[in-house]
Amino acid sequence: MATHLSVPGRQVTTVLSVASGKGGTGKTTVAVNLAIVMSETMAVQLVDADVEEPNAHIFLKPTLTSSETVSVSVPEIDEALCTHCGKCSEACAFNAIMTTAKTALVFEELCHGCGTCRLVCPSGAIRERQRPVGAVEAGHSRDISFVQGRLKPGEVLAPAVVRAVKRQVDKDSLVFIDCSPGTSCPVVQAVRKTDACLLVTEPTPFGLHDLKLAVEMLEKLQVPAAVILNRADVGDGRLEAYCQEQGLPVLGRLPFSRQVATSYARGVPIVDESQTWRDIYQNLAASVSGWATRVSRLRRQD
């Protein structure tokens, strides 16, 4: 559809999110193997924004050189100043504060760190304290600059960590942002304001169902999208028919392969051990580059 190209954005297309809708379609496999072959001719950064379970490091085995804590603000209530008026608990969209006639209680794990409670408190009884929820780690693997986010186990504020990870994006490189599956908050945070999005999917009813959700999300976020079909020789033709109907370019069709599964299980990128697959990924890289150039050109014409 035309709207996939006539969207606002930068005039160059270098920051590519890799998303899917359905889980287990091969986002990380595609991001890692594309990053490897493309880093042989240009500067490439791989950003693992699947902060609940970052796994690109298993394949890239990066040397990590820095780690920064990601924190969110949580309220601390000064009981000496608090009048228990209840304005903070009324204003809180996440039910993270309870006030009774005698006390005010903060439930930190429900707090999203928005700061509304402090703004509405008429007696200045609310201070903010930083609470660590995760970390951003950076380093390199081969010629690839590597960044990943990690959410602390038991925490729910994945978007805060995704935001912090994206601050490390180097727009002068070709950037692949590996997202989590689905279309919920962490994914929205990861794909928004990227130059374009590669949707890795498979031609099954599940793949198609979740791809539609992902495409709707990207339309709302005005991020141009293209599809990479993984395990392209299983399932049926409905997914490709949908792509055609929607005007979604299909940039590549990767065949189902046991060899890919076994190399994945061993944590080895398939382009490192199969010339056939190196050729497949080099072709895919060419078509991704070509599409990115077309997106940039159409934006310049707008």
Add this chain to the structure above:
Amino acid sequence: MVIAVSSDGPTMESPACPRFGRAPSFLIVDTDTGKHTCLANSSAMESGGAGIQTAQMLAAQGVNAVVTGNVGPNAVRALQAAGVRIYLSPGGSVKEVTDLYTQGKLTEVQGPSVPSHSGLGWRRI
């Protein structure tokens, strides 16, 4: 004593609800006079923090104790902060449960009986 019994319906004959924060309503019963009113639980469908909001609502009604099937960790913390005692009931109608309370046959709990989000049933996370 004023107690709040979690309930699936508006009358004393309605089934007592096994959930606390996600209970559709509460019957507020004055055990001294037998007078009772039904209070709809506006927090039952909250995406998170239902137990906390429910506790706050009941505390604002001046309830001394709640009688319910199960309570999670946040609800317990909220109820205790508000000075509301917590009793677990085995089920039955609101009237039966209230009678068990007045006969002193219910157990008072000091801690959660279930993990967070248990009242969401199949959506449990």
